Amino acid sequence: MSEEINPLPVHGGNGATDLERWITGIKTPALVINPQGRVLFANPCAVQQFNISTDDRVILQEDPTLKREILFLPLSHENKTGKVEVFNISEIPWSGGSARLVLLSEEISSRYSELAENQRLLQTLVSNLPGMAYRCKLDSTWVMTHISGQCFELTGYSREDLINNRSFSYGNLILPADRSRVWEGLNTAVSENRPYQLTYRIQPRKGPIKWVWEQGRTVFGQDGKRAALEGLIIDVTDRQEAAEALLRSEERYQRILLASGEAVCILDA
Numbered sequence: 001m002s003e004e005i006n007p008l009p010v011h012g013g014n015g016a017t018d019l020e021r022w023i024t025g026i027k028t029p030a031l032v033i034n035p036q037g038r039v040l041f042a043n044p045c046a047v048q049q050f051n052i053s054t055d056d057r058v059i060l061q062e063d064p065t066l067k068r069e070i071l072f073l074p075l076s077h078e079n080k081t082g083k084v085e086v087f088n089i090s091e092i093p094w095s096g097g098s099a100r101l102v103l104l105s106e107e108i109s110s111r112y113s114e115l116a117e118n119q120r121l122l123q124t125l126v127s128n129l130p131g132m133a134y135r136c137k138l139d140s141t142w143v144m145t146h147i148s149g150q151c152f153e154l155t156g157y158s159r160e161d162l163i164n165n166r167s168f169s170y171g172n173l174i175l176p177a178d179r180s181r182v183w184e185g186l187n188t189a190v191s192e193n194r195p196y197q198l199t200y201r202i203q204p205r206k207g208p209i210k211w212v213w214e215q216g217r218t219v220f221g222q223d224g225k226r227a228a229l230e231g232l233i234i235d236v237t238d239r240q241e242a243a244e245a246l247l248r249s250e251e252r253y254q255r256i257l258l259a260s261g262e263a264v265c266i267l268d269a
Contacts, residue, residue, distance in 0.1 A: 019092060029104040032094055033058060040099055050104070060086070060102065130154070131212065131234035134170075135219070138190070138226055140183055141171035145228065154212070154235055156205025173202040175209065190218050190226065199236070211240035 020041060023030050029046035031039055039056045046052050088103040132149035136142045147159040161167035174182060178200040189196030195217040201209050216231020 019094070023101065031058070031102045031104070032092070032099050033060070033102060034097075034099050040094060046104065060089075060100075131232060133230075133232050134216075135228050135230045136170070137228060138218075141165065141169040144170055154204070154210070154233065155202065156207065168205075173204070175201045175203060177201075186229075190229075193218065196231075199240070210235055211237045 023032065023041065023043050026043065027045060029049050030043045031046055031052065032041040033039055037057050037059055039052060039054055039058060042052050042054060042056075052058075086102060086104060090101045092099055092101045130150060131154050132147055132151045134142075134144050134148075135146040136144045143165055144159075144162045145164065147163060151157065151159045151162065155162070155170070155173060157168055162170050171179075182198050182200045185198050186196055195215065198214045200212060200214070202212055203209055212233050213236045214231055214233045216229050218226050219228045219230050221227035
């Protein structure tokens with residue numbers, strides 16, 4: 001938004017009248033709404049840009065996709081998406097009571113749709129992988145705060161079991177023989193602020209040991225400090241076992257050749 005908005009006026013004897021003049025005069029779409037979402041006042045910019053008027057009802061809530069507060073306009077408004085990004089919210093006195101002044105930024109139909117579609121595609125990708133996506137705390141027990149994908153198929157535990165270590169810790173699924181190596185590799189990557197790739201074994205709740213491949217990175221908070229880890233953990237048991245079988249086969253043939261005591265010539269047909 002390019003316009004600089006002056007501070008709210010100091011309320012004198014005219015109270016809401018001064019405030020109404022100020023809201024009317026700014027070049028930013030603005031609404032005054034009560035706690036129930038009824039529009040008490042809409043300035044000319046809001047009326048022109050979003051076709052909204054007094055007594056319309058709106059919904060103000062945080063959008064999980066954009067991670068910002070969004071104003072949902074009345075669905076009766078034709079050729080409108082119904083979603084507007086909020087620029088600023090202020091508590092103000094209005095007509096002897098209190099209300100919220102909401103400054104609107106822009107209609108977000110295309111950006112919202114693009115983000116929602118990207119999120120849907122990512123979810124589809126993750127759900128089809130033989131593993132799970134995660135977000136976890138920076139500790140040695142992998143305290144999961146978010147899990148999506150085939151968690152149960154991979155570990156034998158539901159997402160609810162592992163999130164916040166409710167029933168079990170993911171870190172304890174890692175075989176004891178692999179834990180030190182995995183933790184050391186993870187710590188090195190985190191300290192160097194680079195992505196990490198780890199291959200190790202886990203013991204699911206039921207069934208045989210599995211090999212998994214993990215790739216992730218550090219997530220930083222708004223304060224610039226390390227906040228969490230995010231990544232993917234995929235079942236690579238078949239691939240790992242195939243590689244080990246090939247290695248055993250090569251070693252067996254080498255032993256046979258060495259034990260034969262005769263020269264062997266291999267011709268490329």
